Every structure is written in C-alpha cells, then in structure tokens.
Amino acid sequence: MAETMADRKKAILRAVTDDYISTAEPVGSRTIARKYGLGVSSATIRNEMADLEDEGYLEQPHVSAGRIPSDKGYRFYVDALMPERALTGLEEKKIRAECVKRSDEIQSLIRATARVLGELSNCASIVIGPGVKTAEIRHIQLVPLSADSVLVLVVTNAGLVEHRVLAIDHEMDPRDLENMSRMLNHRLRGSSLAQMRGRVLGEILADLNAYASFLEEMFDLLLSATRSSDQNRVYVDGLMRLLGQPEFNELERARPILEFLESDDLVLTELAGTASRGPGGAYATIGSENQRQELRECSVVCAPYGVGGQVVGTIAVVGPTRIDYSLAMSLVGYMAESLSDLLTRTQSAK
Amino acid sequence: MAETMADRKKAILRAVTDDYISTAEPVGSRTIARKYGLGVSSATIRNEMADLEDEGYLEQPHVSAGRIPSDKGYRFYVDALMPERALTGLEEKKIRAECVKRSDEIQSLIRATARVLGELSNCASIVIGPGVKTAEIRHIQLVPLSADSVLVLVVTNAGLVEHRVLAIDHEMDPRDLENMSRMLNHRLRGSSLAQMRGRVLGEILADLNAYASFLEEMFDLLLSATRSSDQNRVYVDGLMRLLGQPEFNELERARPILEFLESDDLVLTELAGTASRGPGGAYATIGSENQRQELRECSVVCAPYGVGGQVVGTIAVVGPTRIDYSLAMSLVGYMAESLSDLLTRTQSAK
DNA sequence: TTTAGCACTCGGCACAGCAGAGTGCTAACG
DNA sequence: CGTTAGCACTCTGCTGTGCCGAGTGCTAAA
Numbered sequence: 001m002a003e004t005m006a007d008r009k010k011a012i013l014r015a016v017t018d019d020y021i022s023t024a025e026p027v028g029s030r031t032i033a034r035k036y037g038l039g040v041s042s043a044t045i046r047n048e049m050a051d052l053e054d055e056g057y058l059e060q061p062h063v064s065a066g067r068i069p070s071d072k073g074y075r076f077y078v079d080a081l082m083p084e085r086a087l088t089g090l091e092e093k094k095i096r097a098e099c100v101k102r103s104d105e106i107q108s109l110i111r112a113t114a115r116v117l118g119e120l121s122n123c124a125s126i127v128i129g130p131g132v133k134t135a136e137i138r139h140i141q142l143v144p145l146s147a148d149s150v151l152v153l154v155v156t157n158a159g160l161v162e163h164r165v166l167a168i169d170h171e172m173d174p175r176d177l178e179n180m181s182r183m184l185n186h187r188l189r190g191s192s193l194a195q196m197r198g199r200v201l202g203e204i205l206a207d208l209n210a211y212a213s214f215l216e217e218m219f220d221l222l223l224s225a226t227r228s229s230d231q232n233r234v235y236v237d238g239l240m241r242l243l244g245q246p247e248f249n250e251l252e253r254a255r256p257i258l259e260f261l262e263s264d265d266l267v268l269t270e271l272a273g274t275a276s277r278g279p280g281g282a283y284a285t286i287g288s289e290n291q292r293q294e295l296r297e298c299s300v301v302c303a304p305y306g307v308g309g310q311v312v313g314t315i316a317v318v319g320p321t322r323i324d325y326s327l328a329m330s331l332v333g334y335m336a337e338s339l340s341d342l343l344t345r346t347q348s349a350k
Numbered sequence: 351m352a353e354t355m356a357d358r359k360k361a362i363l364r365a366v367t368d369d370y371i372s373t374a375e376p377v378g379s380r381t382i383a384r385k386y387g388l389g390v391s392s393a394t395i396r397n398e399m400a401d402l403e404d405e406g407y408l409e410q411p412h413v414s415a416g417r418i419p420s421d422k423g424y425r426f427y428v429d430a431l432m433p434e435r436a437l438t439g440l441e442e443k444k445i446r447a448e449c450v451k452r453s454d455e456i457q458s459l460i461r462a463t464a465r466v467l468g469e470l471s472n473c474a475s476i477v478i479g480p481g482v483k484t485a486e487i488r489h490i491q492l493v494p495l496s497a498d499s500v501l502v503l504v505v506t507n508a509g510l511v512e513h514r515v516l517a518i519d520h521e522m523d524p525r526d527l528e529n530m531s532r533m534l535n536h537r538l539r540g541s542s543l544a545q546m547r548g549r550v551l552g553e554i555l556a557d558l559n560a561y562a563s564f565l566e567e568m569f570d571l572l573l574s575a576t577r578s579s580d581q582n583r584v585y586v587d588g589l590m591r592l593l594g595q596p597e598f599n600e601l602e603r604a605r606p607i608l609e610f611l612e613s614d615d616l617v618l619t620e621l622a623g624t625a626s627r628g629p630g631g632a633y634a635t636i637g638s639e640n641q642r643q644e645l646r647e648c649s650v651v652c653a654p655y656g657v658g659g660q661v662v663g664t665i666a667v668v669g670p671t672r673i674d675y676s677l678a679m680s681l682v683g684y685m686a687e688s689l690s691d692l693l694t695r696t697q698s699a700k
Numbered sequence: 701t702t703t704a705g706c707a708c709t710c711g712g713c714a715c716a717g718c719a720g721a722g723t724g725c726t727a728a729c730g
Numbered sequence: 731c732g733t734t735a736g737c738a739c740t741c742t743g744c745t746g747t748g749c750c751g752a753g754t755g756c757t758a759a760a
Contacts, residue, residue, distance in 0.1 A: 064710045414741040
C-alpha cells in the first residue's frame with residue numbers, strides 16, 4: 001500500500017525525514033518549501049503533510065509545531081526513500097586503520113570495532129564478540145603449569161582463545177597430558193563445547209578411562225566457563241554520545257536506555273535474536289518495533305558477522321529514532337563485513 | 351593547625367558533613383540544632399559556622415542558603431572526623447558471593463569486582479586489572495596450533511593468561527617447540543616481559559640461535575601485545591549511577607566526568623600513580639586535589655591491590671565530593687584486600 | 701489543483717511577585 | 731565573655747501573566 005504513494009508525497013516525506021534527522025527540530029511546511037526546491041508553495045506542502053499525518057507517516061508534537069516522522073514514517077524511509085550512502089574514503093580508512101592494526105588479538109579487535117563504530121556513527125555502539133559455547137573447536141590442549149595445576153586451552157574457529165586453570169589432586173605425567181591433548185584434539189576438533197558433553201564425552205571416557213575423573217572435572221570446568229564468559233562478550237562504547245543528542249537532554253528520557261545498555265546480560269539476550277537472520281546486510285529496528293520497553297524511543301541498527309558463513313556475533317548502533325539510518329546502516333554493514341573477512345581470513349590461514 | 355580546632359567546632363563540621371553527605375542539601379544552623387543534639391541553640395551554631403567558613407572548611411552556595419563542606423572541609427572530615435565504618439554482614443556476603451564464585455577466571459573476577467563495587471557504593475567504579483608488562487612471568491609456553499601458526503602463551507604471577515598467535519614461515523617440529531618452551535621457561539620465569547628484552551634476550555638467542563629469527567619475532571609480538579593489552583585492563587561500571595546524583599542533574603556538569611571515565615587510556619594513566627603508594631589502605635582524592643580538570647568536582651577513593659606485596663592493579667570509586675567517604679573507603683579497602691588475597695592464594699597454590 | 705491570506709493555537713520566554721529558608725547583627729542574659 | 735532570642739535582610743525557587751513567533755487549518759481566489 002505504501003508503494004502507491006504519489007511521488008510528491010514521497011519527496012515531502014523524504015525531505016521532512018532528512019531535515020529532522022539532521023536538525024532534530026520539527027520541520028514546518030515553509031522550511032520544506034525553502035530548503036528543498038519542490039517547486040510548490042508551502043500551502044500545498046501543508047496539505048500533503050496533513051495527508052501524511054492522517055496516514056500515519058508523520059506526527060505533530062503540538063498543534064502549532066512542525067511535523068516529525070512517526071515510526072511508520074521512518075520505516076517507510078528506510079525501506080524505500082533513504083539515499084544509498086557509500087562510506088567516504090576517510091571513513092573507510094579510519095575503520096581499516098583501527099581494526100586491521102588490532103587484528104592480532106581478538107579482544108582488542110572487538111574493542112576497537114566498538115570504539116570506531118561509536119565514533120563514526122556519533123551514537124552508542126555495541127559489539128557482541130564471538131562466543132565459545134557454540135563455536136567450533138579448532139584446537140584444544142592441556143598445558144602443564146605446575147605440579148598441581150593444568151591449563152586447559154581451547155581455540156575456536158573464530159580465533160577466540162579461552163582458557164581455564166584446573167587444579168589437580170596428584171601430579172600427572174606431562175607425557176600423559178600430551179597424549180590426552182592429542183586425543184581430545186582428534187575427537188573434538190570441529191565440534192562445539194555445547195555438543196561436546198552429550199556426544200563425545202562417552203567415547204572419550206571409554207578411550208581414556210584411566211583419567212575419567214580428571215576429564216569429568218575438566219569438562220565441567222569448561223562448561224561453566226562458557227557460561228561465565230558469555231557476559232564478557234559484550235562491548236558497549238559511546239554511551240555519553242547519546243546524552244549529546246537533543247532528545248535525551250532530559251535525563252529521565254535517557255536513563256532507562258543507558259541502564260539497559262549498561263547491563264551486559266540484557267544487551268546480549270536482546271541482540272541474540274539477530275543472529276538468526278543470517279549474515280550479510282544491516283537491519284534497522286525502529287522505535288516501537290523494539291520488543292523491550294526501554295528501547296521504544298530508540299532505533300537499533302545491527303548486523304551479524306561470522307566466520308565462513310556461520311554467525312558468531314553481532315555489531316550494532318543505538319541512537320534516537322532520528323538516527324542517521326543511511327550512515328548507520330552503511331557503517332554497520334561495512335564493519336560487519338570487515339570483521340567477517342578478518343576472522344575468516346585468520347581462520348583459513350591456519 | 352587543624353588539630354587545634356575546638357571540639358564543638360569539630361562536632362558541627364562533622365554534623366554538617368554527615369548531613370550534607372546524606373541529603374545533598376545545604377544544611378542550616380537550625381537543622382544542626384534539631385537533628386544533632388549538641389545542646390546549644392541555632393544562634394551559637396550560626397556563629398561557629400561563620401567561623402568555619404572564615405577558616406575555609408565550609409562554604410555557602412548563596413548567601414541565604416545553608417552551608418556545605420569545602421574540599422578542605424572534606425579533607426579534614428576524612429582525616430580526623432569520619433566514623434570508622436565496618437561493612438555489614440550483608441555487604442561482605444555479597445562481595446564474597448560475587449567475587450569468590452568468579453575466581454576461576456581473572457577477567458570475570460575483575461568484571462564482577464567492578465560491578466559489585468559500583469552497586470554497593472552506589473557510585474561509578476573502576477577496576478584496573480593486572481597488567482602483563484611488568485608482571486612476573488610464571489609460565490611461558492609455545493603451543494603448536496597448525497602447520498603455520500604457533501600460540502605463544504604467557505601466564506603471569508597474577509594469574510593473568512596472555513596469548514598471541516604467531517604465524518610462522520616454515521613448519522617447525524613440535525619437539526623443537528617443546529624444547530624452546532622448556533628453555534624459555536627456565537630463563538624467563540620470575541622476570542617480566544618489560545625487562546625480558548634487554549636482559550635475557552641475548553642469552554637466549556645465544557643458546558637457541560638456530561631459531562633466532564623466530565624468537566625475535568616472538569618477542570616483538572609479545573612486546574606489542576603488552577602495549578595493546580594495557581587498554582583492556584580498565585573496567586568501569588555504574589556510570590549511570592553518577593547521573594542519579596543530584597549534583598549531576600544538569601548534564602553539563604556530569605558530561606566531562608563521564609567522558610573521562612569512558613576513555614580507558616585517561617583512566618589508566620590517572621590511576622597509574624596510585625600504584626606507587628604501595629598496597630594496603632584506601633586513599634581519597636577530594637575535588638580540587640585531583641590533577642585532572644574533569645575530576646575537580648569529584649572525589650576518587652582508590653586502593654591498590656597486588657600479589658604477594660607487589661602492586662598489580664587498582665580499584666576505585668568515583669562520586670561527587672559529597673560521596674560517602676566512610677562507606678567508600680571501607681568498601682574499596684576491603685575489596686582490594688579480598689582481591690589481593692584471592693590472587694595471592696591462587697598463585698601460591700601453584 | 702494550487703496558491704495566498706488570515707485567524708487561531710500553542711510552546712517558550714521574560715518578568716514580576718511571593719513564600720520560605722537561612723543568615724548576620726544587635727541586644728539582652730547568666 | 732560566651733550564649734541566646736529576636737529581627738531585618740537576602741536570595742532562591744515557584745507560580746502566574748502576558749507576549750512573541752512559528753506553524754497550522756481553513757477559506758476563497760486564481
């Protein structure tokens with residue numbers, strides 16, 4: 001139905017949205033007539049705007065103020081009106097410079113991604129790092145640390161290195177550990193920690209039953225590790241930038257959003273859903289489209305990234321519904337792609 | 351000179367400070383007379399307060415408002431007047447519950463510490479995790495990952511595990527790696543990465559000159575790692591709680607502080623100095639005592655923690671100058687001690 | 701169908717007036 | 731001489747009024 005909108009109406013909706021995105025002020029018919037040469041007078045635009053309001057694309061904060069886009073208006077803008085924006089050379093350069101240089105270590109990479117994304121979008125940014133629970137195991141190894149402790153090392157296909165120290169009762173021969181490492185590697189490579197327990201534990205125990213209790217303990221440790229490390233996957237940056245936005249000048253409006261963003265758990269579960277949309281492309285969730293009450297006055301632009309086609313994390317930008325969708329979607333899309341590239345490349349290089 | 355203050359004056363200063371800490375409202379002579387039974391009339395208290403103002407311990411926001419403590423007043427309060435406060439059983443329990451349960455992994459432990467500290471103090475909290483640069487190396491090991499990559503693993507005396515993946519040109523015999531690990535361990539255990547370069551590199555190269563180029567590369571990687579991982583040491587929590595404080599109701603007052611706290615680098619360098627004060631005890635830096643302009647309206651209560659007497663990190667609480675010093679200092683002191691205990695125990699257990 | 705004109709609405713701001721809290725000062729008191 | 735009561739004074743914060751400007755909707759003309 002929206003597609004049947006007359007061209008002039010679309011032009012006006014686009015103008016209103018563009019203007020409001022950049023000024024944060026309700027925009028009146030006169031402004032449109034002056035700044036965006038549509039060749040018609042303000043009165044005509046007024047009439048069209050009244051129609052657009054009836055149809056739910058625009059709304060009026062007060063009767064004598066200009067119009068601002070409604071969530072429905074933004075949705076239409078994003079789907080049909082928004083200018084395709086390519087990143088500038090400067091932006092791409094900045095992204096490359098910051099991200100590639102940090103790619104030696106995945107934590108730094110993720111952190112840098114969040115930082116750069118926040119900076120360029122001038123909004124708050126979220127990056128969910130790769131998790132260890134469902135990731136494919138690329139390497140698993142036991143490293144003897146001392147007489148009574150062993151370091152359990154797991155490297156996933158996303159390049160994430162997870163480790164735990166396991167205390168042991170009685171000294172173990174390094175040779176045995178070596179053997180066990182080989183065995184574990186052989187059995188577990190390619191599967192995930194999540195499925196490890198059920199599927200392979202039995203077989204391994206059968207093969208190595210001399211060390212059954214040790215292995216049991218080790219698996220337990222790893223499983224509890226996956227649980228606790230999930231909270232460490234969330235990186236948020238640029239919270240303060242939200243406060244700079246005019247719509248959040250009154251603290252009380254910003255408070256719930258900021259509190260939400262400060263809680264890693266909530267952010268994680270909220271963005272977990274996006275993984276299911278599969279990699280490639282950026283998605284916008286506009287205002288009331290958000291499930292969570294706290295985000296009803298925000299828009300979230302996010303894109304999953306992954307390794308070799310499998311989604312391992314998500315990056316996102318959070319701003320007022322007036323967020324610059326064009327910029328945000330380009331940025332998020334590009335950075336998700338970069339991340340995927342980087343991770344996939346490091347992984348295949350091995 | 352301050353010590354010569356008459357007892358009644360002290361009592362009044364204490365009363366004003368206590369009251370202002372809990373209410374955030376300038377406190378008048380009448381309030382003091384009513385709420386804190388000093389046995390004198392409000393007029394007398396008025397006179398004393400005028401004196402305290404002349405001496406610089408109190409100040410008046412406006413002529414017809416009550417008094418609030420000046421930075422000098424807070425300093426005197428902290429040094430001489432503040433009630434010693436023991437943590438309640440509930441508080442201790444909460445700390446233990448959250449921290450001990452996370453002690454299997456140092457990142458989680460640090461994060462949980464920041465979280466609990468922020469929650470209990472009702473302020474923003476900072477925890478600087480152990481660094482790898484100056485830490486003593488407890489274990490160093492090369493783990494063959496695949497034909498063309500080796501994982502370099504460093505475990506420090508604080509239990510921190512740092513790792514980097516090193517790409518190699520031509521395949522290396524696992525046996526050689528094993529030998530090198532043993533050798534590196536032997537040579538480097540007990541020294542730090544920072545001093546590694548200068549002191550031991552030469553010797554090691556002489557012993558293992560067949561692998562000189564490999565080792566050179568490895569050292570370079572590790573050194574650059576220490577640089578980039580420094581930024582990952584900073585954990586800040588409860589930024590939003592600052593916004594809840596009445597003094598930060600106007601955003602513009604809070605903005606610079608929040609921006610400072612969001613910048614890991616600045617926080618790190620600012621708190622780095624505290625390490626030199628040595629472990630044990632909490633220190634308050636009040637308002638204008640802070641070097642950084644941004645913190646001139648804040649107080650920072652911090653305490654270093656360490657492993658076996660050597661300082662490896664710092665924990666801190668940031669709030670308005672009106673912060674509850676008594677609570678903050680107890681909390682920070684106790685948690686620094688707990689952390690030190692935990693880290694020292696895990697280290698000596700190995 | 702578009703445009704010009706006009707009356708109307710409403711938010712924001714400046715300004716005045718008022719109430720309340722708290723002070724400093726003076727004078728009386730033990 | 732220290733302490734207290736009383737009083738005049740000051741200043742903030744709140745409330746209510748009036749005005750300006752921006753922008754609309756409607757009507758009538760082009």
